[in-house]
Every structure is written in structure tokens, then in C-alpha cells.
Amino acid sequence: MRGFLIALTFFTRLPLPSPKVEVTSEEFALSYRYYPLVGLVIGLILWLLAKGLSPFFPPLALGALLLVVELMLTGGLHLDGFMDSMDGLLSARSPERILEIMKDSRVGAHASMALAGLLLLKFSLLASLTPSQFAILLIMPMLSRWVFQIGIVAFPYARTQGLGKGIHDTTHWIPFLIAGAAVLGVSYLLAGFAGLITWGVCVIAVTLWASRISSLLGGLTGDLYGAIIELSEVVCLLAAFPLLR
Template sequence: MRALLIAFTFLTRIPFPQPQNVTTEEFTRSQRYYPLIGLFLGGILWSTAALAGIFYPPLAVAAIVLALEIILTGGLHLDGFMDSMDGLLSARTPERMLAIMKDSRVGAHASITLAVLLILKFSLIASFDPRSYYFLVLPPMLARWAFLIAVIHFPYARKEGLGKGFHESGRWVFFVAEGMILALLVYWIYGLAGISAILSALALVTLFSWRVARLLGGLTGDIYGAIIEITEVVVLLVIVAYL
């Protein structure tokens, strides 16, 4: 329960009691609970959309769901996405890209790509009808599971950092076990649309991580956040194609 609470307090801004005296080992091991956090977030988004859909049209529901997701997560992964895009799209040397990603200032690439990402998310959620809002559980859950491929398999680019501990403590056994459970549940509830979403998430994370690792020599915590955000959009794209 302590590890689960650590994961909740890191990935969300929901006011859970803060665990005291958290060790580095406890913090990094909590990553195995990330898919469960995604399931929890997705459940909140689904129930909110279902309730809002009684009173508001799809466009308003999409705006409410998107705003709520940002509030619940505190924009944690969006921050990583923006930093990553500033660096990756700068067309500089790998060393300079990493330096740009570490800079707290927001550049043009971050602003432009953030706008594109949010517009994509908004338009895709707005494509849902009230009977399909239960699909909103999938993007946050699958993204927080599939991104662990990047954590476990690909090297870390910096000598130190928050993400380095994640990389060193990642274990394939938990990833595979969680994946088998997810696949069974997703197929049972969502059918082929769910399986297609899982396969697309796995493909996206693997290819994106491989490309970035070749470019930078490894991944970073910001890249992990970017992967989660991009994977959510890819899962939404797959789902909408089945609606």
C-alpha cells in the first residue's frame, strides 16, 4: 500500500496523505503501480464525461475531460513533453539538445507542439458519443504501462536524474505480468479495438524510444513524460477509428 500511495502522490495532484521518509528505492519501485494509477485516472475521466454528457454537448464534454486530466496530473507529463520537443526539434548536437531540455524556459517548439497535442486530444475526445465514453479509461492506463518499455529496455542519457532510478529498478517480469492481465481485461471489455490500442501503444513506445536513444545516446525523465503524452494520443486515434 505504501508503494501505491507513493505512486499516487507522484503522478497525481489528488490530495492523498503524503508518505513520509520515502527512500529512493521505494520511489523507483512504485513504478510498477503506474498502470493502476492510469486506470484510476481513466475511471475518473469516464465518469466525468458520462455525467457531463447529460447536460452538455460533445465539444463541451471534451473540453471538461481535457481540463480535468491536466488538473488531476498537474501537467506533469505535459511539462516533460514540452521540454522534450524544445530539445529534439532544435536541430542541435545531442549535448546541446540535452541542455535545452534541462532549461526551464519554454521555447517556440514547446509552445507549438503543445498546441498541436492539445488540439488533437480535444478533437479526438469530442469524436466520442455518450455510449463510448468508457473507452476513456484506455489512454491513461495503456500509456502508463507501455512507457515502461522505454524505462526498462533503453539506456538513460544522463549520469544522474530522477529517471535514472526508474531505469535501474525496472523489471521485465512486472511489465510482462501486468501486460498479460491488461490484455485479457482489455480484450474482454473492448474487443479488437482494445487489442489494437495495446499493439499501437507498444509499437509507438518502442519506435520512438529507439529513435530518440539513437539520437541522444539514451532517454531522460522528460522523454518518459513525452512518451506518455504521445501514447495517449495514439491510443485515442486507434479508438476513434473503431467508433
Template sequence: MSNQLAAFLTALQFLTRVRLSNRGNREVSFQASIVYFPLVGLILGLILAAAGLVLNHFVPAARAGFLLALGVFLSGGLHLDGFIDTMDGLLSGRERERVLAIMKDSHVGAHGVTAVITLLLLKFSLLFSLPPARLWLGDLPLSPFLLLMPVLARWAMVPALTCFPYARREGLGNLFGAGQGRRALILATVAAIALSWLALGCGGLILMALVALTAWWWCRRLTVVLGGLTGDTYGALAELTEVFVLAVVVLFRPWLGV
């Protein structure tokens, strides 16, 4: 039980700003924490959905901007940083080793700045256009889309971590045991399926299937280009998945049956 708690706290501390004491075996906790990624996404989703409810009541016109800022704050900008570095490298048009070096460089280039501005503007516009469907949790009409968005984004990182090789000899992927942990993948996927069903029914399952296909394509493409994934590409995947979920909901909501 203590090992599982340590694993959950590791996932919570890695994916959010929350910093709690975790005195377990650090390496084991990181590897075991993967299974709790969807649960951490659920916590983030509940916070965003509750914030959306309050903002829609008091300042509906500014709702999208505040939700965007809250999402960045809760994650500590970790995934955005990975997205910036990834775009800096991939859009440079260089060979593999040079791309990896650019991604590791702490300096931000023009490609990264342009990409992150585009990403944030797109996410803002999608949050602004989000349909008003409600999921009743007790007496609270929460948005199932805001709830499910971070769940699927954090789940998408699980197959990336467990099914694809790491591009570097040392780094985050090795700490998480990249390319291993099929049991964690199964358990995390079952949890994500259950949450998708509870949030949107069949529409949630369709949305998760689309996320799975997109994430798989992203990981396969990066494996071809870079020889594997990196910590930056995991963060980029989370950010891109959030935008993808919002885009599918806004553009194809009738097809999801919600």
C-alpha cells in the same frame, strides 16, 4: 504488504496530483512503483469516464473541453511539461549534448509552445469526436475509450523505463532504475492486457499492440538520437500515447471491432 502499499502510493503521487503520506524507503518505492502504473491509469480512467458520463448529460457541447482540462488537472501538467521540454530539444536540430541541455532548461521555447498547442488542439478535437460506445460498470454506462486511454498511456512508460537506458548520469531514470525491472514489466503488461480485454475485448488487445509498437519505435528513436531516454521523454510518451489511442479509436474504430 506495507512495501507494496508504499510502492503504489509512490506511483499515485508521481503520476497524479494526489499527495498521501509515504514513509517507506523512497528509492525502493520508486523502483517498485513501476508495476502499479497501469493501476494508476485505471484510477484516472474511471474518473475521466465518470466525468464524461456526467458532462454528456448536463453539458454535452462542452464535454471535450472539460475532459481535456480535467486530464491536465489530474496529472498536474507533469507529462505536458515533459512534452514541451522534449519538443524544445528535439525540434531544435542541435547535437545531442545541446539537445539535452535545452530539455533541462526551465525556459520554454517556441518549439515547445507550438508543439503543446498543437497537441492540446488535436486532443480536444479527438475527444469531441470520440464515438459513443459504452462499458457497463454496474448501472453506469462508462466510455471504455476514456477508461483505457490513461491505462495504456501509463503502461507505455513501463517498457520505456525498464527496457531502455537513461541518457543522463543523474535524474529521474536512475531513481526508477532505468533499464532494469523486467519483472515489473511483465506484471504491468499482464495487468494492462487484462484491462484492455475487459474494456474493449479483442479491440482492446489490438489497440494495446499498436501502442506497444509505437512506444517501442519512439524509445528506439530517442535512444539513437540522445543515447537514451530522460524524465521529459517519459512524460512526452504518455501524452503522445493518449493522443494516439484517441486517434486510433476515432479513425479506425470499425477495425477494432467496437
């Protein structure tokens, strides 16, 4: 339970009581096992919001509300990593320079363009959901917070230190695979065949993208982990939407 609360505190901005005992770096690193469960909590909030407001608001307004609420729930944590990653990757510089750009906290033109494209695509997909398709709101954040761990367990870390370094060093295949099987089962229960296909598409997409970036940079970083979470949410919506119609 403590590990789950640590993960929930880190990944969300929900008003939770502070831990009575200071969180150690080891406890924080091991809390990765609860990340999909944190995603399910986020998804449940989005699902309840969609169910409750869909009779009163038009699809465009509801899509905007869902997007804004998700940003509020996460505090834009993963978007920050996405923007830093896009600033570096789209710069077409050397691997060393890309890593330097990603570490720079300033927002560049590449990050701004990528952010606009990501949010526009995500908003349009959310606004296009019908009540019969709302189950994907439960799957999307849960699946993305598991599938990004492919980048952790299967690829090296590109830096000698960083926030993601501890997670990378403590994440192991067996807990990852067990969590993946649980996510697959929940996805099937919620969306049937569409849930299975979405799970598979996200796994393939993340593996290919992480492999390409790792071969370029010699590994992944914490910013790239956040970017994978954001991108996999959009991939999840894109893969599931035609099957849920």
C-alpha cells in the same frame, strides 16, 4: 498498498494524506509497478465525469472539460516533460546540445507549437467520443502509464543522474511484462477487439519512437518518459477511435 499510494501521490494531484514515514528513493523507484493502476484511477474519474455530464453538455464542452480535468488530476507533470523534450528534439542541434536544451526549464517556441498541436488533437478526439466509446477513457491513461516503460526497460538512460535514473535502474522485464499482460486483459474486457489493437499499436509506436530517439541521444531521459506518456495517450485515441465507431 504503500507503493500504490506513493505512485498515486507522485502521478496525481488527488488530495491524499502524506505518508507517515518518509518515502525512500528505493520505494519511489519501485512504485513504477503501480503506474498502470494509477492510470486506471485517472481513467475511472474521466469515465464517471463523461457518463455523468454527457446528457447535459454538448460534445465540444464535454471534450474541453475532460481535457481540463485530466490536466488538473496530473498537474501537467507529463506535459512539462513533453514540452522540454520538444524544445530539444525540434531544435535540430547536436545530441549534446539537445540534452542541454531539454534540461533548461524555459519554454521555447518549439515547445509552445508542439503543446498547441498536442492539446488540439487530443481535445478534438475527446470531443468526438460518443457514450458508446467512453470505455477508451479508462484504457487511455492506464495503457500510457504502462507502455512508456518500454523506454525504461529496453533503452539506456542518457544521463548519469536525474529523476528517471532511479526508475530506470530498478525497472525489470518480468514485472513489466506481467503488468503488460494485465493491461492487455483489461483493455480487451473494456473494449474488445479495439482494446487489443490499441494495445498493439501503442507498443509498436512507442518502441519505434523510443528507438529513434535513443539512437540519436544515446538513451532516454525523464523528460522523454513524460513525453511518451502524453504522445501514447493521443496514439491510443487515434488507434481506438475508428474501431469503436
